[in-house]
Amino acid sequence: MLLLTQELGSAQREATRHPGLVDPFGRAITYLRVSVTDRCDFRCVYCMSEHMTFLPKRDLLTLHELDRVCSAFIAQGVRKLRITGGEPLVRRDVMGLFRSLSRHLASGALDELTLTTNGSQLGRFAVELADCGVRRVNVSVDTLDPGKFRSITRWGDLAQVLAGIDAAQEAGLRVKINTVALKGVNEDEIETLMEWAHGRGMDLTVIEVMPLGDIEPSRLDQYLPLSVVRARLSGRYTLVDLDDRTGGPARYVRVKETGGRLGFITPLTHNFCESCNRVRLTCTGQLFMCLGQEDAADLRAPVRASKDDGLLDQAIAEAISRKPKGHDFIIDRRHARPVVGRHMSMTGG
Ligand code: SAM
Ligand code: SF4
Numbered sequence: 001m002l003l004l005t006q007e008l009g010s011a012q013r014e015a016t017r018h019p020g021l022v023d024p025f026g027r028a029i030t031y032l033r034v035s036v037t038d039r040c041d042f043r044c045v046y047c048m049s050e051h052m053t054f055l056p057k058r059d060l061l062t063l064h065e066l067d068r069v070c071s072a073f074i075a076q077g078v079r080k081l082r083i084t085g086g087e088p089l090v091r092r093d094v095m096g097l098f099r100s101l102s103r104h105l106a107s108g109a110l111d112e113l114t115l116t117t118n119g120s121q122l123g124r125f126a127v128e129l130a131d132c133g134v135r136r137v138n139v140s141v142d143t144l145d146p147g148k149f150r151s152i153t154r155w156g157d158l159a160q161v162l163a164g165i166d167a168a169q170e171a172g173l174r175v176k177i178n179t180v181a182l183k184g185v186n187e188d189e190i191e192t193l194m195e196w197a198h199g200r201g202m203d204l205t206v207i208e209v210m211p212l213g214d215i216e217p218s219r220l221d222q223y224l225p226l227s228v229v230r231a232r233l234s235g236r237y238t239l240v241d242l243d244d245r246t247g248g249p250a251r252y253v254r255v256k257e258t259g260g261r262l263g264f265i266t267p268l269t270h271n272f273c274e275s276c277n278r279v280r281l282t283c284t285g286q287l288f289m290c291l292g293q294e295d296a297a298d299l300r301a302p303v304r305a306s307k308d309d310g311l312l313d314q315a316i317a318e319a320i321s322r323k324p325k326g327h328d329f330i331i332d333r334r335h336a337r338p339v340v341g342r343h344m345s346m347t348g349g
Helices: 011-018 062-077 093-109 122-131 144-154 160-168 189-199 225-234 299-305 310-320
Strands: 031-035 080-084 110-115 136-140 173-181 205-209 240-243 253-254 261-265 278-281 286-288 296-298
Touching: 031 062, 062 093, 062 136, 062 278, 062 299, 062 310, 093 110, 122 136, 122 160, 136 160, 144 160, 144 310, 160 173, 160 225, 173 189, 189 205, 189 225, 225 240, 225 261, 240 261, 296 299, 296 310, 299 310
Parallel strands: 031 080, 031 278, 080 110, 110 136, 136 173, 173 205, 205 261
Antiparallel strands: 240 253, 253 261, 278 286, 286 296
16 A cells, blocks of 8 residues: 555554545545535625526435435445535435434444534524434634624624524534634634634634635635734734644644634645545535545446445445545635635535
């Protein structure tokens, strides 16, 4: 097996324990992110253009097909599933999918079933999610200013999202807040967001804007390196590096003054590919082996070709065998175009 890194990363150590799906770089694939819809009730400026064309419904995997693909991955060693989108909670009957996938939690085949959401529908679904075995949810909040929230999301209502977060916490779900750092938009608010999140017992993860999909504002205008955010916070707070990676790309610190955890996802200033243990399924059944590369494997055709999972299993194994070493995101004046043409709402965050 070809090992390109000197030391074994966490995904490679995992490969020695779970000899299920292992990529050419020795990384065990134990984490599947599933985008169940490309639609959304918001139009965040860094994620979507104002006038998006959405996929026709016939192109989407049905909930039954989504369950089949997830179950095939679980049978091959995936231990963690994250449901995302678009906005996953706007897909009709999505709770049916959570309910059926929860059988894998009950059987012990799956360690975690989780969700990334904009929070707008959490008021309706938090109790049911908890009932299906979901323990943690990530909610995206980029500002606590209602007017700014409306202008970032174009259509969103902050009060509804905050009520959703209340509902999630009342239902016993652990909430982590995701904030995309946007130059000149919320860069002066990161501290306020952190104090608010930590005050409510929630982790906060700050994310660098990634060059995915064509949008109206320029990426260069939006891009704020997290090295800058971290340096500013370090002036006021004591940030103590933590080792825990929660299976994700975030690097965490403990903020001594608040006692809370703060994560940084820095695809541009700090590449995290060596420990990548994940692949991403779109709502049409395309499997992306890397968020930052165009290559994808079609899993819809094998799902629809036969009721038996043989072809699907074969397609999954073939796809993992071509997972690339990593991405090469870059945003600067010479690279004003997106590196990858599809929007984040298509691949799922
Ligand atoms: N609608 C849900 C939400 O907003 O949480 C789930 C899907 S959204 C695509 C997942 C995450 O991706 C969100 O935290 C969002 O802020 C982030 N995101 C979207 N576009 C991005 C981009 N171009 N760069 C970095 N993060 C992005
Ligand atoms: Fe919708 Fe999430 Fe994209 Fe915002 S980030 S437009 S909420 S999918």
